[in-house]
Amino acid sequence: MPVTKCPRKVEPPWKGWDRKAQKNGLRHQVFAVNGDHYVGEWKGNLKHGKGTQVWKKSGAVYEGDWKFGKRDGYGSLSHPDPETGKLRRVYSGWWKGDKKSRTGTGMRASGREA
Template structure:
């Protein structure tokens, strides 16, 4: 086998040919043994720069930034519709170390959608979630669940504003029953109101007010003459 001198050492010639053939900078299309396909930029035989990956098994496509073989930067991830076969976006936004990280938008089945911050592939930080029934949550998230301060607005415009923990109402909060013209303000624990006060609020504008208004609480002062 032919040999060459390389940095004072002797090595097979095919090592030299291999170094010259390494993908670096230019765009190349490479097919994996399992049928996956990548077209884009490379650095030291790693996906690096702009590129598009197609997974044969699922048909999913990622198009965007890469860094040393992993999705890193801005990019979009799409999957084919099982019926129409048309591609629909699942996520568009920022990535880090092959996971969603930073601001991004995710589209779920049933017209659900999340717009906001991510960390380690999970909804974490500030975000807004649109649910299938028309409800909207806007506020803080931690590991895919509402956590911190946030507001949940229901389809009938009633809303809760206050604390959340692990996806449930927790801590001081207010629930506006705008359909009845009432407001409950109190303390919540695991989605259950533990104590508080219920008062009339916007009763004159409410579409379905209660039959009688809530009596006002009057404080009496007692003393001796």
């Protein structure tokens, strides 16, 4: 009577690599393909908790709370000043679903609160 062997269950290499690439907890710095980078907390491969996002193209910086990949909670958005290159705070306040809330403080071009 012939003996048949079942092939061993071998996991493809990409599954192990994908498992290692999952982001949970605190990460030092994660870069996107377009040059943007994020430093902060992750949950289920999404930005979740406290973190800082820097957009390379515009130079804008957001520091604050994230919830499932969207700005949600208290945070500040800053843009670089075209003349000096220093960051100038544009908005500081509450965010909901990646949009500014009415309870925040916008800043005028002079740097004073609006």
